[in-house]
Amino acid sequence: MTTSSDQLTSIPIRWRRSTRARRIALRIDPSDGIVTITLPPRATQGSGMAFFQANLAWIERQRQQRRPPPQLQNGSTITLEGETLTIRHAPTARRGVWHEGDAIHVSGDAAFLPRRVLSFMHDQAARRLPGAVHHWATRMEAKPTSIALRDVRSRWGSCTRQGRIMLSWRLVMTPPAVRDYVIIHELAHLAHFDHSQRFWQRVETFCPARKRAETWLRRHGGTLLQVGNTSTGDFLPDTGVLEDGPVASLAEW
Template sequence: MPELIELAPDCRVPVLWKLSNRAKRLSLRIDPRKKVVTATLPPGISPEQAVKFLKAQIGWITKRLASLDQAPAFLPGRQIPLEGKLHTITHQPAARGGVWIEADQIIVSGAEDFISRRLTDFLKNRARLILGQELRAQAQTSGLSPTRLDIRDTSSRWGSCSSSGRIMLSWRLIMAPAPIRHYLIAHELAHLRHMNHSPSFWALVNQLTPHRRYAEAWLKQHGSTLLGAR
């Protein structure tokens, strides 16, 4: 269970401690859905050192946690981004057809209790369609061919590439603008040739997409809100 750590007067945050023999340094990440700070501790770090490190990062921690309050909520009347464009969730309980798009609205039918689930399923299916099309297009252009595409729901990673050539992408990418999706697909395609983050890997990424710098800055600012959407 997370432990409440006082970083400053009137500032206590939930922290989940994770011991790792493989970690070389103390690192932090925010779980966007649980709103918990995960602190990974390498061997030899004392509790006092860990808390001191947390207090030194109070600005980053509080800013990231505060940004999660801006995460899109799958509720009637709220707006969520779809392929980078804001759409208003409109509930039509008596309608039939599940979920569909009309202009700048996402219409959700059925009982209100099932809006979040139905909308999530709709976004996942759209992600399979759109991200699949975009991956195939970039694969054809680059000459790099993955063996399979998996669409998943992850708490911290936008994508991954296995040694067998299988690429995984988060369905939440369907909410991001096209340049962001282009960059992250290029990133995973580059791993088909370089299973690391070496200079050669980044050189290939830069060849595959012109959007790297913009996408990295955008994800740093907005990524946690998409990961926390529900």
Template sequence: MEQNVTESVPLRAHPLALPTPTPVRWNRSARARRVSLRIDPRAGEVVVTLPMRSGRRAGLQLLTTHAAWVKERLASLAPAVPLSPGQEVNLGGLPHVIRHDPALRGPATLAPGAILVGGDGEFVARRVADFLRAEGRRRICERVAVHAARLGVKAKRITLKDTRSRWGSCAPDGSLAFSWRLVMAPDWVLDYVVAHEVAHLRELNHSARFWTLVTALTPDRDAAQEWLRKNGPALLRVG
């Protein structure tokens, strides 16, 4: 059983060369065999995972040792992008302004260069997020159908998640899962991720045969991988 606690580690309380205050999330995990440290780009916080028998002192020692790395990684995070009126959000790689009109009814809709959302202002973020997820599902399912038809395969189900480390996955039973945040990436990047996972329906590995299938489905493999490496972390900062 894991215990999760989130707290700040002020510079004055602990002599760490970190921004003040630095958000640190402490995870205690029965599966952990050693103390580990990572940056959660979506939350913009440091995550320290401790084995059940390790104390916080071990985590603080790790933070001290890697303080420069932590500081650099936190500073390099893209700014957080709230789903609020007037904010720009990419859709298919193109900027769209969130426009709130209380008089509008129904779910958020798409207009040229804008996402239109009505109702009370306090629900704007939720309605925009719902719109992005629905639009992501529509676009991803469309590309799954195209690529699956080319390979003569069929996905058992398609699920959209809010993952932090994987853009897509294929389970042994043929179920596909994707990050809804792909809807913000350029269409050719989304297409590559979908092609990658659909190819796994034929080859559940990363063999030469698998990559041959991916290359046959999409011409943008290398460019898409590079785009995700450079720009993917920024997608996690939206919402």
């Protein structure tokens, strides 16, 4: 994968070749505005650039609509399972970081506040997300071989053929219904390792509100993926998407 800028525009481009892609697709990274051009196996880079140039107006609109990354500082907010909490700095306290009422309280030097909030959120994810996976695995009679939480900005979850489930720790910030949809989506891959009709039928059996969850991720997911972001990724399911042909499901992680 390489990143470059076309001679006709200053917009940075990231190229991606996918054996699963059926058509050329453009996706906008919510954190830095980089355009990812995904090419099917037989598509040329020239055809990808032509599709890019033909849709410059759409790309510019998407980039202009990007929201600034959330700031982890005194008085700002962060969500935990969909609940909005205000970050409160308590410099003289000696309790570390704790959740009380509608706030997250952070003691110590203000310089360490962002890092301590992130550490608290990582801990909450480790406490809450594996239990949710086990709950749905039992209901779906699915048997994942392992569960891992990762610091990625590019996808909410993934599943391997060996049964390994990966979730973004940031999923702990989403409402429970959205969190459950992502988990159900990945567990359904243990029965159908594709996005066939049978796969979606299985997802909707356990998550009838799938469409609402996908809409929520499209509207809010890009912002959450920027919280404390330090990594890079290559596949963004919940930001601006344009495909050369009928639009595929935006829930393809």
